[in-house]
Structure formats: structure tokens, C-alpha cells
Amino acid sequence: MVLEVRHxxxxxxxxxxxxxxxxxxxxxxxxxxxxxxxxIEGITKNKPEVKPLFLKPLxxxxxxxxRQMVFRDLENPQTFDAxxxxxxxxxxxxxxxxxxxxxxxxxxxxxxxLDASEIYVKAVCELANALNWLSVSSVALKSxxxxxxRYTKSESFTNLERDVSHLxxxxxDVNFSITIKDSKIIVRRCKSxxxxxxxxxxxxxxxxxxxxQYQSKPPYYGTxxxxxxxxxxxxxxxxxxxxxxxxxxxxxxxFVDSEISRFYKDIQFYFSYLEFILPxxxxxxxxxxxxxxxxxxxxxxxxxxxxxxxxRLKNKxxxxxxxxxxxxxxxxTGPNSGGKTxxxxxIAQIHYLATLGLPVPGSEATLFLVDKIFTHFERSExxxxxxxxxxxxxxxxxxILDQATENSLIVINELFGSATLGDALFLATDVVKRIRKxxxxxxxxxxxxxxxTLEGTISYVASVDPRDPAIRTxxxxxxxxxxxxYAFALAKKHKLTTEEILRRVN
Numbered sequence: 001m002v003l004e005v006r007h008x009x010x011x012x013x014x015x016x017x018x019x020x021x022x023x024x025x026x027x028x029x030x031x032x033x034x035x036x037x038x039x040i041e042g043i044t045k046n047k048p049e050v051k052p053l054f055l056k057p058l059x060x061x062x063x064x065x066x067r068q069m070v071f072r073d074l075e076n077p078q079t080f081d082a083x084x085x086x087x088x089x090x091x092x093x094x095x096x097x098x099x100x101x102x103x104x105x106x107x108x109x110x111x112x113x114l115d116a117s118e119i120y121v122k123a124v125c126e127l128a129n130a131l132n133w134l135s136v137s138s139v140a141l142k143s144x145x146x147x148x149x150r151y152t153k154s155e156s157f158t159n160l161e162r163d164v165s166h167l168x169x170x171x172x173d174v175n176f177s178i179t180i181k182d183s184k185i186i187v188r189r190c191k192s193x194x195x196x197x198x199x200x201x202x203x204x205x206x207x208x209x210x211x212x213q214y215q216s217k218p219p220y221y222g223t224x225x226x227x228x229x230x231x232x233x234x235x236x237x238x239x240x241x242x243x244x245x246x247x248x249x250x251x252x253x254x255f256v257d258s259e260i261s262r263f264y265k266d267i268q269f270y271f272s273y274l275e276f277i278l279p280x281x282x283x284x285x286x287x288x289x290x291x292x293x294x295x296x297x298x299x300x301x302x303x304x305x306x307x308x309x310x311x312r313l314k315n316k317x318x319x320x321x322x323x324x325x326x327x328x329x330x331x332x333t334g335p336n337s338g339g340k341t342x343x344x345x346x347i348a349q350i351h352y353l354a355t356l357g358l359p360v361p362g363s364e365a366t367l368f369l370v371d372k373i374f375t376h377f378e379r380s381e382x383x384x385x386x387x388x389x390x391x392x393x394x395x396x397x398x399x400i401l402d403q404a405t406e407n408s409l410i411v412i413n414e415l416f417g418s419a420t421l422g423d424a425l426f427l428a429t430d431v432v433k434r435i436r437k438x439x440x441x442x443x444x445x446x447x448x449x450x451x452x453t454l455e456g457t458i459s460y461v462a463s464v465d466p467r468d469p470a471i472r473t474x475x476x477x478x479x480x481x482x483x484x485x486y487a488f489a490l491a492k493k494h495k496l497t498t499e500e501i502l503r504r505v506n
Contacts, residue, residue: 013067020058021056022372033345034375035309036349047271049268057352082131084271086264092116092119100112106232107246113249114167114245124151125161185230284315288360297326301321301364318473322478324368328456332460333449335462338463351409368441370408378413409443429454461481
């Protein structure tokens with residue numbers, strides 16, 4: 001008995017239940033402030049079709065865990081290699097099928113469909129065989145493994161496999177010779193003759209320069225009118241074979257199974273991210289699958305970093321830790337250009353990446369499943385809204401406080417920089433108290449050390465090299481604010497002290 005399973009669907013590799021997510025506008029302040037827009041472009045550079053998935057943070061822990069389990073399976077090199085090989089073959093299949101109906105010469109699209117079918121059959125069989133003996137633990141890959149094994153025994157697939165094999169055997173018997181004389185082309189049917197291509201290649205191999213880089217050819221160059229003319233003449237010598245080619249196209253035109261196609265498209269989400277972080281992992285930067293907690297006091301990460309910055313700096317990136325064990329508001333102070341903004345961005349980035357079900361930068365992490373991330377970074381004065389800079393900052397922070405919930409994450413970078421010191425402290429203190437009343441987690445980068453003494457805040461300070469205060473270590477340490485900006489050290493480094501300026505003037 002042959003089992004037909006074309007309509008038996010598996011759960012998919014992206015969602016456990018409904019496709020629940022919240023859309024993030026591609027041009028939102030969140031993406032810009034956290035440099036997630038640049039990061040996502042880098043991740044999806046060669047796979048733009050998966051970009052929308054990186055703009056859909058998940059809201060259900062079960063769906064996040066569903067993706068994390070797939071990533072855990074892909075940590076096994078054998079599983080990764082098997083699925084990657086399938087993915088590469090399927091990429092070729094869809095390259096062959098692209099614009100198939102636009103091919104106009106006889107037998108061109110039929111032969112291309114046959115070649116695509118051959119690659120497809122091989123890809124499916126190899127992956128089914130690999131998964132048959134590989135151990136996978138994720139619900140997604142277990143489900144697909146079961147579906148794939150049943151699909152390979154279905155009537156639709158076994159018929160395709162048989163027809164591909166039979167037709168390729170028939171085409172091996174097609175032999176012809178071409179004689180070109182003046183402007184005439186004469187095509188004759190001939191018996192099998194020796195193929196001299198290997199001998200010719202071997203004879204000229206000694207002239208080949210190993211250093212020459214040859215670009216890989218596309219799947220098909222297309223067919224010229226001369227080639228099409230020759231093919232029509234050959235078809236007259238082998239009518240039964242070419243009729244079989246036409247019949248194959250008619251029967252198997254839509255040979256790609258919908259669930260196999262969905263798996264190929266969805267697995268790109270995982271490969272795009274894994275391929276992006278692989279160079280960073282190879283130089284020793286740590287990544288982990290975070291745990292989630294409802295207790296804000298248990299939120300922490302070790303050896304974390306700004307992923308977008310790391311993709312540019314590679315091994316020059318500095319690792320940092322953070323924890324909300326002593327409060328819900330981390331206040332970051334210290335000298336300018338000391339890494340404070342990068343530290344705040346890092347915390348928000350890993351929370352965002354975690355809501356996509358991705359491994360995050362860090363050796364270990366326990367995070368809070370935030371419902372939304374809000375950012376308030378400094379903006380240039382906007383003349384169109386007719387608000388001054390201070391009024392605009394107040395307007396934007398009020399909008400955040402009105403929308404945030406106890407499950408939100410707020411990132412504030414240098415608020416009220418345009419106000420006087422007294423006004424800035426008064427307003428910032430009120431903002432901190434309102435955030436504490438909301439009960440959400442927050443990272444606040446500021447030049448106001450006084451905020452670190454408020455209830456519910458945790459003080460982190462950007463450090464400098466103790467031997468030379470002008471050198472930033474970019475390590476952010478959990479300790480009391482010291483009020484040191486090391487401005488004189490910077491002025492001395494760049495020869496902008498009073499003495500240096502007077503010497504230049506004189």
C-alpha cells in the first residue's frame with residue numbers, strides 16, 4: 001500500500017501555535033537608536049525575504065522556546081551540515097525554476113524542469129536519510145523529520161523519483177553530430193561515440209594557472225536561436241524521448257511540495273543569523289540561548305556585547321556584565337566616550353534579539369520577556385514641530401511613560417542635556433520616580449550622578465585606565481558613581497589645556 005501524504009502538514013519551524021508577533025516599523029526610533037536597523041540589514045543581506053521576521057518580536061514564551069530548540073539542534077554540526085546541504089540544493093532548484101514560463105524555445109523549459117526535479121529528489125532523499133539516523137530534540141525538526149519520511153514514501157514523490165530516473169536514462173541515448181560548413185548546419189543522428197572532453201581537458205591542464213580565480217556559472221545561460229534550431233532537428237530523430245520530456249513537464253510541473261518549500265524558506269531565518277554570528281564565534285566571542293524569568297531581580301547577562309558594534313570591530317569588542325538584582329533602573333555614569341551608550345544599547349539589543357528566539361551575545365543570560373522596548377536618545381532640534389529641544393524631550397519622554405507598562409524596557413540616553421544643571425536634575429529625578437512607579441526595567445545613561453542615589457536605582461560607571469585617565473577601557477563596572485569626568489585628561493591628551501591654548505595664541 002502506498003501512502004499519499006502531500007496534504008499532511010507539519011507544524012513549521014518558526015511558530016508553535018499561531019503566528020503571533022508584534023510588528024516593528026522598519027523606520028522606528030527603536031531600530032535606529034539601537035542600531036538594529038543596521039544589524040538586521042547585515043544579517044539579512046543575502047536573504048532579504050526573511051527580513052520581515054526580524055521585525056516581528058514574539059510575545060509568547062512557548063514560541064520563543066520553540067525557536068530556541070531549533071537553534072539548539074543546529075548546534076550539532078552533523079544536523080547543521082545536513083540541513084545546510086539541503087538548503088543549498090533547494091536554492092539551486094528555485095534558481096532553475098525562476099521565470100520558467102518565460103522561456104520560449106522548444107524543450108528549453110522542459111529540460112530545465114527535469115534538471116530542477118533531479119536536484120530536488122536528491123535533496124529530499126539525502127535529508128530524509130540524514131534525519132533518519134540523526135537525533136533531533138526540537139518539536140519543529142521532529143515534526144519535519146516525521147513529515148519528510150512519510151513524504152518520501154508518498155505516491156507523488158515516488159512517481160517523481162521514478163520518472164526523473166527513467167527520463168534521464170532515455171536522454172543518455174540521444175546522440176547526434178553537427179557539421180558546420182559555410183553558413184549551413186547539418187545535424188545527423190549517430191551511434192554512441194567516445195567523449196573526448198576529458199582527454200582534451202587533461203591535455204590542456206598543464207597550461208592552467210592555479211592562481212586564476214574562476215567565477216561559478218549561473219544555472220543556465222539561456223538558449224540561443226542556433227541551439228534551439230539544432231535541438232528541434234535532434235528531436236525529430238528521437239520523437240519518443242522528447243515526447244516523454246514534454247509529458248514529464250505536463251505531469252510534474254508543480255513538483256515542489258508546499259511543506260518542503262515552506263521548510264526551505266523558513267529555515268533561512270536560522271541560517272541567516274547563524275552565518276552572521278559564525279565569524280564572531282570563531283574568534284571566541286560568546287553566544288548563548290537565554291533563559292526567561294518573570295522576576296526582574298533575576299535578570300542578568302555575563303560577557304555580553306553590542307552585536308552590531310562587534311560585527312565591525314570583531315575581536316576588539318569589550319565584554320560587559322549587567323544585573324538588575326538590586327533594583328529595576330540601571331543608571332550609567334562616567335566620562336564621555338567611555339562606552340555608556342554602547343552598554344545601554346547592548347542591554348536593549350539582547351532583549352530584542354531574545355524575543356526573536358535567537359542566541360544572544362553573552363556566555364549566559366537570564367532575561368525578562370519585555371512587551372515593548374522604548375528608547376529616548378538625543379535628537380537634533382526639529383524646526384517643523386515648532387517645539388524647542390527641551391520641550392521636545394519632555395514631549396517624547398511623556399509619550400513613552402504613557403505607553404510603557406510594568407513589562408516594558410525603557411532606554412534613556414543623556415536626557416535634558418539642553419537644560420541647566422538644576423533643571424535637568426529636577427526633571428530627571430521626576431522621570432526616574434515615574435519609571436519606578438511603573439515598575440518596568442530601565443537603563444538610564446546620564447551625566448547626573450545624583451540619580452544613582454535614588455531608590456530603586458543601580459549604579460554602573462564607565463571606567464578608565466588607572467595609569468592614564470585619558471584611555472577608556474570601555475568596561476562598565478557596578479559601583480558607586482564617583483563624579484569624575486576626566487575632562488582634564490582628555491584636554492591634555494589633545495593639547496587643549498589652558499597652557500597649551502595660550503602657548504599657541506602667543
